[in-house]
Amino acid sequence: MYICEFKDTKKIHYHQAFYLAMLPKRLFKGQAGGPTHIPRRQMPKLSNTGNVSQDIVKRYFQYLRLERSYSANTLDAYSKDLQKLFNFYADNGIDFRSVTLNELDLFAGSLRDNGISPRSLARILSGIRSFYRFLVLEKEIVQDPTELLESPKIGRHLPEVLSVDEIDQILGAIDMSKMEGIRDHCIIEVLYSCGLRISELTSLLISNLFLDEGFIRIHGKGNKGRLVPISARAAKELRTWLDVRKHIDIQHGYEDHVFVSRTKGKALSRISLFVFIRRYAEKAGIEKEISPHTFRHSFATHLLQGGANLRAVQDMLGHESLGTTEVYLQLDTSHLREQVLIYHPRSEANKAKKSAKE
Numbered sequence: 021m022y023i024c025e026f027k028d029t030k031k032i033h034y035h036q037a038f039y040l041a042m043l044p045k046r047l048f049k050g051q052a053g054g055p056t057h058i059p060r061r062q063m064p065k066l067s068n069t070g071n072v073s074q075d076i077v078k079r080y081f082q083y084l085r086l087e088r089s090y091s092a093n094t095l096d097a098y099s100k101d102l103q104k105l106f107n108f109y110a111d112n113g114i115d116f117r118s119v120t121l122n123e124l125d126l127f128a129g130s131l132r133d134n135g136i137s138p139r140s141l142a143r144i145l146s147g148i149r150s151f152y153r154f155l156v157l158e159k160e161i162v163q164d165p166t167e168l169l170e171s172p173k174i175g176r177h178l179p180e181v182l183s184v185d186e187i188d189q190i191l192g193a194i195d196m197s198k199m200e201g202i203r204d205h206c207i208i209e210v211l212y213s214c215g216l217r218i219s220e221l222t223s224l225l226i227s228n229l230f231l232d233e234g235f236i237r238i239h240g241k242g243n244k245g246r247l248v249p250i251s252a253r254a255a256k257e258l259r260t261w262l263d264v265r266k267h268i269d270i271q272h273g274y275e276d277h278v279f280v281s282r283t284k285g286k287a288l289s290r291i292s293l294f295v296f297i298r299r300y301a302e303k304a305g306i307e308k309e310i311s312p313h314t315f316r317h318s319f320a321t322h323l324l325q326g327g328a329n330l331r332a333v334q335d336m337l338g339h340e341s342l343g344t345t346e347v348y349l350q351l352d353t354s355h356l357r358e359q360v361l362i363y364h365p366r367s368e369a370n371k372a373k374k375s376a377k378e
Contacts, residue, residue, distance in 0.1 A: 064099030070110040077102075080154050089244070093219055101147040104131065119165050124148070128169075138172035145171050180308050182318045187212055190297075193304040199282050202264050204296055206257040207279060211312055213254035214238075215319030215337055218290050218312040224278045226262070231255045248336060 069077055084090045084098065108127045109116055131141055149166045156164050182190075191208060195201040211221060220238050228237035234255065235247045250258075258278070265278075271285040279288045293312045301310050308314075316337070323333050 064095050066099055066103050066106065070106045070116070072106060072109075072116050076155070076158075076160060079158065080151060083154055084150075091219065097143075098147045098150070101144040102151060104144065105148055105151075117161050121165055121168055124165060124169050132172075142171040145169060180310060180314050180317065181321045182306070182308065182310065182314055184322070186304075186306055186308075187315070187318065189304040190300050190306060193300045199264055199267075200296075203261055203279060203282075204300070206254075206261040207293070208297070208300075208315065209254045209257045210250070211315035212319055213251045214248045215316045215323075216248070217316060218293055221312070222279065222288055222290060222293065225276045226278055227276055229258065229278070231258060246336075 064081055066077060081095055081099070084095055090098070105127060106116075108114070108130060109119070112123070112126075114123055128141060128145060131144065136144070145166075149164075149169065152161070152164050152166045155161045187208070191205060194205045194208075196205060207221065210216065210224075214236060216224075216238065223239065224236070230236065231250070234249055234252075236250050237245060238248050239245050262278070265280065268280060268282055269285050270277075270280060274280055274286050277287040280286060281288055281292070290312075297310065297312055301308070320333055320337060323336070
């Protein structure tokens with residue numbers, strides 16, 4: 021189902037103008053639609069479910085997909101986490117219906133002993149809780165054994181961010197005489213201009229580009245739709261790439277995908293994006309540990325530095341929680357300090373500024 025925050029044209033154009041005004045000016049040197057196609061997703065399959073019936077597992081993943089609207093990537097992650105739990109049950113002769121809190125703590129301890137990081141452990145335990153909540157919901161069990169299961173405490177991770185100059189250096193390291201170079205240059209511009217997740221970029225469809233209107237339509241986590249404004253520079257890059265893309269032999273089923281492999285004619289994989297972005301960063305002399313997601317972090321940070329409203333940035337990123345967006349407020353305290361020194365009524369800089377006007 022297509023859902024979008026923007027319900028009238030005036031509101032769309034207001035958000036577009038506001039958003040575009042907040043991005044660095046470099047983006048503005050220098051816009052087709054149809055029903056959205058959502059690929060059919062395969063249900064995850066577990067190799068060993070122990071004494072948990074395949075029917076329960078199947079119904080659980082149907083619940084996640086249909087009622088919770090989880091993406092294929094999330095379903096895959098949940099299946100791997102459940103497999104770890106089921107393997108633990110099988111190795112220790114534990115019945116999933118009568119497992120105790122102490123036994124679940126032992127499971128968490130075994131993951132820690134195997135080098136699982138606190139952040140990954142917290143994610144795994146969250147998936148286990150989801151499974152047992154489903155079992156209670158379906159009346160497969162009466163009491164949820166995970167109610168008192170504690171997750172490890174993890175500090176809030178501050179993401180790596182690139183400066184505008186660093187982004188330009190990476191773009192400058194791309195060989196634009198090659199077809200792949202034109203595509204990769206466009207990818208980085210779109211990642212940075214629109215703040216997309218990697219899965220949103222690899223699944224971007226031509227039928228969801230509205231370049232004349234200055235928007236693209238995105239289906240994010242949980243298949244939630246949103247309209248994202250796109251800069252004139254990124255729109256120009258997309259048009260250039262789409263002209264080049266016509267010379268690729270596109271495989272059946274990928275005709276509507278924007279970014280495809282020159283040799284395979286299929287949609288680009290997440291791994292290939294990680295590889296070529298790190299290669300370009302290394303070539304540009306960027307020593308930061310970056311990934312496709314770094315451009316999303318940079319997009320949000322630069323918007324906030326430019327004065328964008330936090331809730332507007334939340335809408336652009338497709339975050340459910342404002343707290344997820346707030347992390348970007350911590351990334352540039354020097355910028356915030358500078359704003360206080362300039363604009364606070366008791367700051368010396370502000371007093372000097374007023375005196376000069378008088």
